[in-house]
Amino acid sequence: MTGSTAQQGMSGRTQPARITVRDAVIDFMRRVGMTSVFANPGSTELPMFRDFPADFRYVLGLQEAVVVGMADGYAQATGNASLVNLHSAAGVGNAMGNIFTAFRNRTPIVVTAGQQARSILPFDPFLASTHATELPKPYVKWSIEPARAADVPLAIARAYHIAMQEPRGPVFVSIPADDWDQPADYVPVSEVSTVTRPDPSMLARMGDALDLCAQPAFVVGGGVDRAGAVEEVVRLAERHQARVFVAPMSGRCSFPEDHRLFAGFLPAMREKIVELLGGHDLICVLGAPAFTYHVEGSGPHIPPGAQLFQLIDDPSVAAWTPSGTATVGNIRLGITDLLARPAPKTRPLPAARRASPRAEASPLMSVAFVLQTLAEIRNPADVVVEEAPSARPVMQEYLPFTRSGTFLTMESGGLGYGMPAAVGVALAKPGTRVIALIGDGSSMYSIQAIWSAVQLNLPITFVILNNSRYAALQDFAPVFGFAPTDPVQGTDLPGLDFVTLAAGMGCRGVAVKEASQLRGVLNDALHTAGPMLVETVVA
Secondary structure, eight states: OOOOSEEEOTTSOEEEOOEEHHHHHHHHHHHHTOOEEEEOOOGGGGGGGTTOOTTOEEEEOSSHHHHHHHHHHHHHHHSSOEEEEEOHHHHHHHHHHHHHHHHHHTOOEEEEEEEOOGGGGGGOOTTOOTTTTTTTTTSSSOEEOOSSGGGHHHHHHHHHHHHHSSSOOEEEEEEEGGGTTSEEOOOOOOOOOOOOOOOHHHHHHHHHHHHHOSSEEEEEOHHHHHTTOHHHHHHHHHHHTOEEEEOTTOOBOOSOTTSTTEEEEOOSOHHHHHHHTTTOSEEEEESSOSOOOSSOOOSOSSOTTOEEEEEESOHHHHHHOOSSEEEESOHHHHHHHHHTSOOOOOOOOOOOOOOOOOOOOOSSBOHHHHHHHHHHHSOTTSEEEEEOGGGHHHHHHHSOOOSTTSEEEOSSOOSSOHHHHHHHHHHHSTTOOEEEEEEHHHHTTSTTHHHHHHHHTOOEEEEEEEOSBOHHHHHHGGGGTOOTTOOOTTOBOTTOOHHHHHHTTTOEEEEEOSHHHHHHHHHHHTTOSSOEEEEEEBO
């Protein structure tokens, strides 16, 4: 894929050779570590992959949403941007749900899509994307179709740097099919900063408030784990004896849930948040919005008399924070600066969180019993990728996460992310057991990911919680005026056989209907070399 290094000019001097767009792009991707390409092929993308480099890996997904989900999990696990290749407008359209999720997850992904040849674009040809740069908006940080073929490598380089700058997120480059063999200028790899240190004066105000308050509370979100700042947050909480809550809809483990100061999870409801934070005179929100709501609410956003300080890497989130003081910048650098201050006065240790009662076996297993059993036999270093919205409150009670990087879920609320994201995580962390904890309804959005897991022989345990319904919607219906006995249309899911579905893609599966079988089957699945599916029939 490389051209000659020099050519003879008319003056007799040796001139640098003109390399192709393909050469320049591949060279750049190799230099920044984007050598895994997550893709589903189409005709307008084929020229990109001619003479595919031996040191690159093509990761095939059977549908575009699966492709983006795999790339999301991979990028979150590696900390580096991943590269996705989609098929023109139709492929981008199929992928949009998980592009939206990547945007909410703050995941750095360079999304490329094929475009028809430049020479026939004026004739509205078959497979052309008429408004290519507009299609993925507003859920990409930057979108471009380069004006010239020679500009494609620089567009890819710029896209990578924008994706990696905080707040991180997906970017989009549309590339006409005939660009790849055109000459391109060489693109050097420049050093570009990806983080910004928070304003010292704003941090000083937060530090002063922490030193002077009587009962501080921290609220942590996914930004803490993304920044690699979990240990620093633990030290800061211990220094101030602050209770630590997890922000609503947080997608990562940002504080050990077995820690003495861990206080639990905030729901996405304004009045409930105020109630749970009551008694605290200072609220420090770290790496999360303040706050994410799911239903309409009223009244104050924080307890009366309390102050709110926020440290966030996203200026757009800081801009809509309804009260308090927001500081924008890298979470780890900000916490490090707070820890550099003189030690404050000592405070009494706050009351510990109440332990949940044990879940007992029953003729029809409860979700709590399944997750309690999983918690007892899994290795704390195993990574759990969750997409079971109705089971999440139960998971928060019975399946604690104690280590950074061991929990992922979608921050968008959109389904179809969890199963392919588990594939991406497993690819990024060879030898690590990945557990995909998925609801029966959620699984059907991207179940093709099982095929990719089988082809790659990845150590993934797919645990399906099968209650034969969209339970989250049925549980949520009373908020919108449904009586307890009112039917909720479109929420029953009878007749799904996940063991048979898995077998059709070459994956071993076992259905568990009795509590006495659960521990043995899960233990087997967690020690199987390749992928295995466990369907748990639950109440």
